[in-house]
Amino acid sequence: MSTTEERRLEVLRAIVADYIATKEPIGSKSLVERHNLGVSSATVRNDMAVLEAEGYIAQPHTSSGRIPTDKGYREFVDNIAEVKPLSPAERKAIMQFLESGVDLDDVLRRGVRLLAQLTRQVAMVQYPTVSASTVRHLEVVALNPARLLLVVITDTGRVDQRLVDLGAVVDDDDVSALRGMLGKAMDGKRLSAASAAVSSLPETVQGPLRDVLVRVSTVLVETLVEHPEDRLVLGGTANLTRNVGDFGFPGSLRQVLEALEEQVVVLKLLAAAQHPGTVTVQIGEETRVEQMRGTSVVSTGYGVPGAVLGGMGVLGPTRMDYPGTIASVAAVARYIGEVLAER
CATH class of the missing domain: 1.10.10.10 (Winged helix-like DNA-binding domain superfamily/Winged helix DNA-binding domain)
Structure with missing residues (x-):
C-alpha cells in the first residue's frame, strides 16, 4: 500500500x-x-x-x-489492526455471571443479556442444533404407579423433563426394564438417531409393557425432535429505539423489528457464524435481507472442544462501535463455550 x-x-x-x-x-x-x-x-x-x-x-x-x-x-x-481486549475485571465479571447459570437455558439467557448490555444492541443466540447434540443420560422416575417423569440430558447441557400418563399400572421391575431399554437405545446417540431408535422400540416388545412403551416413546420422540420456535433467544430489542435516525428512512426500524420476529430470518443471519474464535461482520446489504439493509450483524460460533453448538451475536445500525462490539461478541461466545464444556 x-x-x-x-x-x-x-x-x-x-x-x-x-x-x-x-x-x-x-x-x-x-x-x-x-x-x-x-x-x-x-x-x-x-x-x-x-x-x-x-x-x-x-x-x-x-x-x-x-x-x-x-x-x-x-x-x-x-482494516481493524487490533480489537481492544476486555479488561481482566470485565472478563472475570462475565465468567462469574455465566457460571451462575443453572442449566443451558439459563446460561444462554445470561449470555444474551450480557451482550445486549455490553454492546447496547440487539443480542441473539441460537440454541444447539439437533445435529450437534448427543444424549448423555436418560432418567426414568416413577411418580406413582401410573405416571412417569422422563429426564433427558444432552452433552450440550440441555435438560428436558416430560411427564407420561401410562394408562396402566407399572411396578418397580417394569420401571427398571423401561429404564434399561430406553437408556440402551438412546445413550451416546445424536438426538436424531436416538429419536429413530426410540420410535422403533415398541416393535421389539410383547405383552402389557408394549402399550406403556408406545406412550413413553411417543413423548420422547416429541422431546428429541427439533422445535424451530425454541431455537433462539433474543435480548435488548428496545436498544434499537434509542437511535431511530440511524435506520435511514421512515419505517425502516419497524421493518427491522418485524424481521426480528421471524426466527428464520435471524437464523439465516447467524448461519455465517460456524467457527468459534472467528467473528463475522455483515454490513448493510451484505445481510441479504431486504428489511435489514440499514443494519450490521456481528456474529460468531460458540461451542465445546470439537463441536460448534450454534451461532450468537448482535444486530444494530451500521453506525456501531465495531471494535468494541467484535471484542464483546468474541468474549461472551468464548466464555459460554467454556461454561458448557465444564458441565
Whole structure:
C-alpha cells in the first residue's frame, strides 16, 4: 500500500470513528483538529474527495460533512489492526455471571443479556442444533404407579423433563426394564438417531409393557425432535429505539423489528457464524435481507472442544462501535463455550 493510500485509509478510519462517536457528518477541519494526520486541511479535503468518488463516504446534505457508506464501514472493519481486549475485571465479571447459570437455558439467557448490555444492541443466540447434540443420560422416575417423569440430558447441557400418563399400572421391575431399554437405545446417540431408535422400540416388545412403551416413546420422540420456535433467544430489542435516525428512512426500524420476529430470518443471519474464535461482520446489504439493509450483524460460533453448538451475536445500525462490539461478541461466545464444556 502506498503512502497516499495509507493516509486515505487513516482519513477514512478517522471519519468512521468520529461519525460513530458524534453521529454528525464529518468535515475536513474537524478531522485536522481532532486527529494527528500530519497533513494540511487542503490535503484532507482532497483525500475526502477521492474517498467519496470511490464510494467509501457520502455527503448526506449539500454543504455538509461526510458520513461513511456501507463500503466505507466494510473497509474500516477489514482494516481493524487490533480489537481492544476486555479488561481482566470485565472478563472475570462475565465468567462469574455465566457460571451462575443453572442449566443451558439459563446460561444462554445470561449470555444474551450480557451482550445486549455490553454492546447496547440487539443480542441473539441460537440454541444447539439437533445435529450437534448427543444424549448423555436418560432418567426414568416413577411418580406413582401410573405416571412417569422422563429426564433427558444432552452433552450440550440441555435438560428436558416430560411427564407420561401410562394408562396402566407399572411396578418397580417394569420401571427398571423401561429404564434399561430406553437408556440402551438412546445413550451416546445424536438426538436424531436416538429419536429413530426410540420410535422403533415398541416393535421389539410383547405383552402389557408394549402399550406403556408406545406412550413413553411417543413423548420422547416429541422431546428429541427439533422445535424451530425454541431455537433462539433474543435480548435488548428496545436498544434499537434509542437511535431511530440511524435506520435511514421512515419505517425502516419497524421493518427491522418485524424481521426480528421471524426466527428464520435471524437464523439465516447467524448461519455465517460456524467457527468459534472467528467473528463475522455483515454490513448493510451484505445481510441479504431486504428489511435489514440499514443494519450490521456481528456474529460468531460458540461451542465445546470439537463441536460448534450454534451461532450468537448482535444486530444494530451500521453506525456501531465495531471494535468494541467484535471484542464483546468474541468474549461472551468464548466464555459460554467454556461454561458448557465444564458441565
